[in-house]
């Protein structure tokens with residue numbers, strides 16, 4: 001039997017207390033769909049700038065077919081079981097994409113700002129507790145915690161409250177997010 005905390009139990013607990021409309025208000029999600037379609041078209045029209053990549057988790061180059069969604073192809077890493085997109089846009093195109101993305105802008109301007117409090121309580125607090133459970137089982141205490149793509153910073157703020165790690169570093173390359181109270185409160 002695995003010593004890891006039961007992932008299914010975590011998600012059961014999470015789903016039982018989620019209120020879909022409080023996290024993703026229906027009216028805002030309809031507007032988001034148009035932005036998402038525009039973003040997809042932006043990338044699909046630039047396939048000449050897509051490239052072959054190794055597994056982003058373990059650098060394994062061997063890959064197996066995994067599936068397709070909305071014109072994007074996903075592969076499976078036999079070494080670490082990560083599913084990832086390949087081919088995918090190169091770094092230069094991703095940089096341009098993130099800066100002009102209508103979908104990210106919509107989430108930042110309308111959805112996250114309207115739902116930050118409930119997201120923090122019903123998602124990020126519970127994820128942080130789950131992370132603390134994993135660290136306790138694995139004997140991890142102290143060290144550095146790095147969150148890549150932290151958006152509003154709510155999750156790392158909840159992790160900071162639990163005092164598991166010595167330092168917390170937040171990396172959020174998209175400047176479209178309004179700075180949240182959580183990010184401002186980080187040391």
Ligand SMILES: [Zn+2]
Nearest residue numbers: 055058077080
């Ligand atoms: Zn891998």
